[in-house]
Structure formats: structure tokens, C-alpha cells
Amino acid sequence: MSAKPDEISVEQRQIIFKALVEAQDGGLSVTASRTAVARQFSVTEDQVKQIEREGSDNQWPPL
Structure with missing residues (x-):
């Protein structure tokens, strides 16, 4: 699944x-x-880091 973060x-x-x-x-x-x-x-x-930031910013579960 090697895609740009916005393609995931x-x-x-x-x-x-x-x-x-x-x-x-x-x-x-x-x-x-x-x-x-x-x-x-x-x-x-790097994609994981970006997803981590996005999830934290948007309070995604399980936060």
C-alpha cells in the first residue's frame, strides 16, 4: 500500500x-x-507520523 498519505x-x-x-x-x-x-x-x-498527527488533531478513536 505504498501511497502518499492523502492517497490512503x-x-x-x-x-x-x-x-x-x-x-x-x-x-x-x-x-x-x-x-x-x-x-x-x-x-x-513518515506516513505513519503524518497519520499520527492527523489522528491526534482530529481526536480519532481510540483517543
């Missing part, structure tokens, strides 16, 4: 964000969680 559907970005939050809640560091989620969803860590 909102639904998929929300799924990625949820996985990121759950990884961090599960004890992974921010850096490790970004790496793991990027691999899991075949996106770049």
Missing part, C-alpha cells in the same frame, strides 16, 4: 492510527511503534 483512505488512516495507539499502549516506544505499524501496513514511517 480516511478509513485506512484511522485503522493505522488505532494500531499505532494500541502498540504504544501495549508498551512499545513511540519509535518502535511507528516502525512496527509502518511494516504492518506497508507504509513509510
Whole structure:
């Protein structure tokens, strides 16, 4: 799914964000969680960072 962040559907970005939050809640560091989620969803860590910001800004679940 190597796409630009704006080419990833909102639904998929929300799924990625949820996985990121759950990884961090599960004890992974921010850096490790970004790496793991990027691999899991075949996106770049930069895309994960952008999705992380978007999710935080918009209070996406599970926040």
C-alpha cells in the first residue's frame, strides 16, 4: 500500500492510527511503534507520523 498519505483512505488512516495507539499502549516506544505499524501496513514511517498527527488533531478513536 505504498501511497502518499492523502492517497490512503480516511478509513485506512484511522485503522493505522488505532494500531499505532494500541502498540504504544501495549508498551512499545513511540519509535518502535511507528516502525512496527509502518511494516504492518506497508507504509513509510513518515506516513505513519503524518497519520499520527492527523489522528491526534482530529481526536480519532481510540483517543
